[in-house]
Amino acid sequence: MPQEYRLILKHADQTGYTPDIECYLRHGGYEALRKALATTSRELPDGKKQSPQEVIRDEVLKSGLRGRGGAGFSCGLKWSFVDRRSGKPIYLICNADESEPGTFKDRQILHKDPHQLIEGMIISCWANDVKLAYIYVRGEFPQAARIINQALKEARAKGFLGKNILGTGVDLEIHLHRGAGAYICGEETGLIESLEGKRPYPRIKPPYFPAVLGLYMCPTIVNNVETLCAVRHIVSMGAGEYAKLGTVNNTGTRIISLSGDVKRPGYYEVEVGKATLGELIHHENFGQGLRPGRSIRAIIPGGSSSKVLKAGERFKLKRKGADGQMTTVEVDLLDLPYDFDSLQAAGTMSGSGAIIVLDDTRNPVDVLANVSEFYAHESCGQCTPCREGALWMSKALHRLTHGEGRKSDADYLLHIAQNIQGRTICAFGEAAAWPTLSFVKKFKAEFEARGAADEAHPGKPPASH
Amino acid sequence: MSATVTAENKPAPPPVERIKVKVDGREIEVPKTTPDWQGKPQATTMLQACAHAGVDVPHYCYHHKLPVAGNCRMCLVEFGTPVMDPATKKPALNEDGSPKIARSVLPYEPGTPRGAIACATPISPGMELYPGSPATAQMREAVLESLLINHPLDCTICDQAGECKLQEYSVEHGQAASRFVETKVHKPKAVDLGPRIVLDDERCILCTRCIRFTKDIVNDDALGIINRGSYNTIAAAPGRQFDNNYTLNTVDLCPVGALTSKDFRFKMRVWFLKETKSVCPGCATGCNIIIGSRENVIQRLEPRENDAVNGPWMCDSGRLDYKWVGASNRLKEVLVGGKPSTWQTALSEIGSRLVTAAPGSVAIVGSARLSTEELFLLKQLARKFDAITDVVEHLGEADRLLVHAEKAPNYSGARITGLAYTEAGINLPRIRAGIETGSIKSLVVVGEDLVAAGFSSDLLGRLSLLVVSDIVPTPTTSIAHYVLPGCAYAEKRGTFINAKGRVQKFMKAVEPPGTARPEWEFLHELVHQVTGGNGYSTIEGLFNLLARELAPLAGLEWSRLGDTGVTVTL
Numbered sequence A: 001m002p003q004e005y006r007l008i009l010k011h012a013d014q015t016g017y018t019p020d021i022e023c024y025l026r027h028g029g030y031e032a033l034r035k036a037l038a039t040t041s042r043e044l045p046d047g048k049k050q051s052p053q054e055v056i057r058d059e060v061l062k063s064g065l066r067g068r069g070g071a072g073f074s075c076g077l078k079w080s081f082v083d084r085r086s087g088k089p090i091y092l093i094c095n096a097d098e099s100e101p102g103t104f105k106d107r108q109i110l111h112k113d114p115h116q117l118i119e120g121m122i123i124s125c126w127a128n129d130v131k132l133a134y135i136y137v138r139g140e141f142p143q144a145a146r147i148i149n150q151a152l153k154e155a156r157a158k159g160f161l162g163k164n165i166l167g168t169g170v171d172l173e174i175h176l177h178r179g180a181g182a183y184i185c186g187e188e189t190g191l192i193e194s195l196e197g198k199r200p201y202p203r204i205k206p207p208y209f210p211a212v213l214g215l216y217m218c219p220t221i222v223n224n225v226e227t228l229c230a231v232r233h234i235v236s237m238g239a240g241e242y243a244k245l246g247t248v249n250n251t252g253t254r255i256i257s258l259s260g261d262v263k264r265p266g267y268y269e270v271e272v273g274k275a276t277l278g279e280l281i282h283h284e285n286f287g288q289g290l291r292p293g294r295s296i297r298a299i300i301p302g303g304s305s306s307k308v309l310k311a312g313e314r315f316k317l318k319r320k321g322a323d324g325q326m327t328t329v330e331v332d333l334l335d336l337p338y339d340f341d342s343l344q345a346a347g348t349m350s351g352s353g354a355i356i357v358l359d360d361t362r363n364p365v366d367v368l369a370n371v372s373e374f375y376a377h378e379s380c381g382q383c384t385p386c387r388e389g390a391l392w393m394s395k396a397l398h399r400l401t402h403g404e405g406r407k408s409d410a411d412y413l414l415h416i417a418q419n420i421q422g423r424t425i426c427a428f429g430e431a432a433a434w435p436t437l438s439f440v441k442k443f444k445a446e447f448e449a450r451g452a453a454d455e456a457h458p459g460k461p462p463a464s465h
Numbered sequence B: 001m002s003a004t005v006t007a008e009n010k011p012a013p014p015p016v017e018r019i020k021v022k023v024d025g026r027e028i029e030v031p032k033t034t035p036d037w038q039g040k041p042q043a044t045t046m047l048q049a050c051a052h053a054g055v056d057v058p059h060y061c062y063h064h065k066l067p068v069a070g071n072c073r074m075c076l077v078e079f080g081t082p083v084m085d086p087a088t089k090k091p092a093l094n095e096d097g098s099p100k101i102a103r104s105v106l107p108y109e110p111g112t113p114r115g116a117i118a119c120a121t122p123i124s125p126g127m128e129l130y131p132g133s134p135a136t137a138q139m140r141e142a143v144l145e146s147l148l149i150n151h152p153l154d155c156t157i158c159d160q161a162g163e164c165k166l167q168e169y170s171v172e173h174g175q176a177a178s179r180f181v182e183t184k185v186h187k188p189k190a191v192d193l194g195p196r197i198v199l200d201d202e203r204c205i206l207c208t209r210c211i212r213f214t215k216d217i218v219n220d221d222a223l224g225i226i227n228r229g230s231y232n233t234i235a236a237a238p239g240r241q242f243d244n245n246y247t248l249n250t251v252d253l254c255p256v257g258a259l260t261s262k263d264f265r266f267k268m269r270v271w272f273l274k275e276t277k278s279v280c281p282g283c284a285t286g287c288n289i290i291i292g293s294r295e296n297v298i299q300r301l302e303p304r305e306n307d308a309v310n311g312p313w314m315c316d317s318g319r320l321d322y323k324w325v326g327a328s329n330r331l332k333e334v335l336v337g338g339k340p341s342t343w344q345t346a347l348s349e350i351g352s353r354l355v356t357a358a359p360g361s362v363a364i365v366g367s368a369r370l371s372t373e374e375l376f377l378l379k380q381l382a383r384k385f386d387a388i389t390d391v392v393e394h395l396g397e398a399d400r401l402l403v404h405a406e407k408a409p410n411y412s413g414a415r416i417t418g419l420a421y422t423e424a425g426i427n428l429p430r431i432r433a434g435i436e437t438g439s440i441k442s443l444v445v446v447g448e449d450l451v452a453a454g455f456s457s458d459l460l461g462r463l464s465l466l467v468v469s470d471i472v473p474t475p476t477t478s479i480a481h482y483v484l485p486g487c488a489y490a491e492k493r494g495t496f497i498n499a500k501g502r503v504q505k506f507m508k509a510v511e512p513p514g515t516a517r518p519e520w521e522f523l524h525e526l527v528h529q530v531t532g533g534n535g536y537s538t539i540e541g542l543f544n545l546l547a548r549e550l551a552p553l554a555g556l557e558w559s560r561l562g563d564t565g566v567t568v569t570l
């Protein structure tokens, strides 16, 4: 039976669990940090020696942990790219800008269990020789900022932060920085610019890969809140145990934000890939299905920027059988395991882990108009295709939803979106283009009908659906 | 004295490793590194590699002397990289033995070509660049379409017409019709950014060249962007004026007609301008310039790139200081005893009066605004009469970028020719004293107002011979026995030697007024007359002669100076 597996959110919603350090310590808090700091160096079978920090980094790599911020990139690999020979300080930044529409998981941690994040950060910093780290908190999270600041104060007072942590000679300071309210500040290089006090214009890569030229042109690690919390659990349970959670190449747990047309929207922590999209939507432990008489029209599976999946779509997935043989199976949309690889195989992504369900009362044209308005508003405007294209699409969709559409607008929209994806400075270009590309391609008849109706009755407000 | 002469514009870089890439199928070898905007070697970019192959990659935001921004996306180029055989870890080969190349595609859509921005993407060995491919053409066309959707398309009334990269690329790489049917974004027009610059935000393509120049070159944070997305707008910081001494360079940098110079705005279509290579006479830096003139009137000055001197920049005060050349009060005729006369009369009278002067009774004051040739001729006169000589010092403020404290272009020329001894002006008190005691009876002044330099009219009145050449009337010309109308730098040819020893030619852009003549011409006649020595009647010959006589210039010839000059050891 698919059910939640609460690892990171284990205590968060328990009655009586409070965000203060005393409560955290009563629940075994900072034990993982002590364990990490007590790590000893080890010799590998090939005779190479690993320092205690390398041991932890190796554990994180072996755990299979993939970033929970959106791209699902291996955390251990990301850490291995850090330029450790530059002689410059290495910085770590926790990305707490959580702004992808539909996503509300990091805020659970920030509000309810701040010390878990801080502990995960201290371990990650120590493992990467970081002496100064930042938590970049979304501008619209004032309460989270206050809670985290209070928690940082407590951690300092208890000797978990600051000079000579727990008498080990390790130093670390963590500062909280509040954004001013822009989605693009979640993009890691935009975030870095913002942290430097500049306009959050994402940087070009090459040459500005954060692992080499990040904050103040020093090597920098940017990780999502949930990713850093997972590090704490990898250390306390060991990479092997952690990797047993979830599925092959999609290890551990993930907090899924479920919203839209389901009876029980909310956040659910599950073992990655152990529940299908259908289960997450329908099962009584999760979304509990749609309202009476409604059926699914589409699912936005990984935050508003992921490509929409249409009810009835079928996908081919490669599966490794018990005999080790690869077989290809065809599955229905609702039978897609909710993990990184399956959603990628379905031509979309699990992104920030935000599932938005659209039932048959939703018109895809209106949904896209709404999503597109968000991206037009949030484009930073630095590079031409996204700056001009995002607003262009939004204006066209506004027209199409306000009685002035054309049948040809469907192709017009595809043309605009195609000229954005892959041509921009940052992945916001894809984020802006993918909803249009997927909605229009998969619901072309609806888009053309809307435009044709307007052409038949020019100037009339849209017919209700 | 030894003379080190570098004929190159830039010192030859140390040899760098070369790598092979293909540009549209043609294999070329390019240096692995290329100097970046600050001159530091960096991995050669796709754009630079294409340039080696003679292929221009269109670009807006990239400028070779500014940090790379990569924002316009105009330079997107499709490319391919050699495929590595995972087993052998060596380049995989096609059946015909050629290296297997993987064309770049979108990682999430393997059927769609992917471009990389040529301005920022380093090349790697074996890479293939396809600036001429259909995919590249489509990417350019799409960027242009995007840039034009909110553009006012008012070329007919735009000052940039003829120099506009948007216009130019649209013709070359654009498409006939736009699909855009929405309402355009409206932004501020005719924004007064500062005392010299007007901005049309609707024409701006947000390439940030102006911001980067102002911030990274001038160190001024006056410019920035406000708002977001399509509404992005270039603006001066609240309460700030865009008013450093380099603002007009942003007009040159702006690839479209968004930034305009109040001085040149709406004056005329640029294609009517005659362009002449010259050197700014504003200070001892000697920025290389282009004089834009029409019908014998200077309309504007623009910097001309020279890495050994000014890079591609010049200061605003130098750029705007040209109106005096065509001023209505210019001296237009020779005056003898205050009455109009002829060159022939004046020069032969001056010659014969100088020849009869007692040795040591002649003094000559020249100007660091004169060309090296003119200073050299004055020095020859001085030698003949054992005259005491000097030039007048004009000092002002220097800055950290270009502006030099010496406010004339040729102090080095004055020193090399010996007209000034060391610091300019140290002989002036002696000349003054000489006039006072009566030991100096004849004074030749070229290009300076000695009254302004502290010689009183009364004192100058004691001279039995006062010959003054200038281009405008001054208190000194008003009491001179002979007034010889000279030329502005833009009305003649010659060389200036800047503070760092750069010997640079300047060319003639406009005709002098009336019967005014280049100083070198009449000085040459005068020298010829009093010394009897054979001279050169051309500026080339004169320069070659002085280069033979002046040790620091040994080995130089006019023809070797090129457009950007040669640096000598002072």
Ligand SMILES: Cc1cc2nc3c(=O)[nH]c(=O)nc-3n(C[C@H](O)[C@H](O)[C@H](O)COP(=O)(O)O)c2cc1C
Pocket: A066, A067, A068, A069, A070, A071, A072, A073, A075, A078, A095, A096, A097, A098, A099, A100, A183, A184, A185, A186, A187, A188, A189, A222, A223, A224, A225, A227, A228, A426, A427, A428, A431
């Ligand atoms: C437009 C855009 C917005 C993003 N917003 C966020 C965000 O709000 N939070 C986040 O953790 N990552 C966000 N990301 C992803 C980050 O760039 C970065 O990949 C991530 O923080 C890395 O952390 P991880 O490896 O732990 O996932 C965003 C990326 C893009 C392109």
Ligand code: SF4
Pocket: A184, A201, A202, A378, A379, A380, A381, A382, A383, A384, A386, A387, A424, A425, A426, A427, A428, A429
């Ligand atoms: S893709 Fe969009 S958000 Fe990203 S840098 Fe370009 S304009 Fe800004």
Ligand code: SF4
Pocket: B203, B204, B205, B206, B207, B208, B209, B210, B211, B234, B250, B253, B254, B255, B256, B258, B259
């Ligand atoms: S004003 Fe000109 S130089 Fe400045 S950003 Fe706009 S187009 Fe570029």
Ligand code: SF4
Pocket: B280, B281, B282, B283, B284, B285, B286, B287, B310, B314, B315, B316, B317, B318, B319, B402, B403, B404
């Ligand atoms: S720095 Fe000097 S030489 Fe250069 S433009 Fe200004 S005044 Fe002219």
Ligand code: FES
Pocket: B058, B059, B060, B061, B062, B069, B070, B071, B072, B073, B074, B075, B076, B117, B118, B119, B120
């Ligand atoms: S020239 Fe603008 S992105 Fe390369």
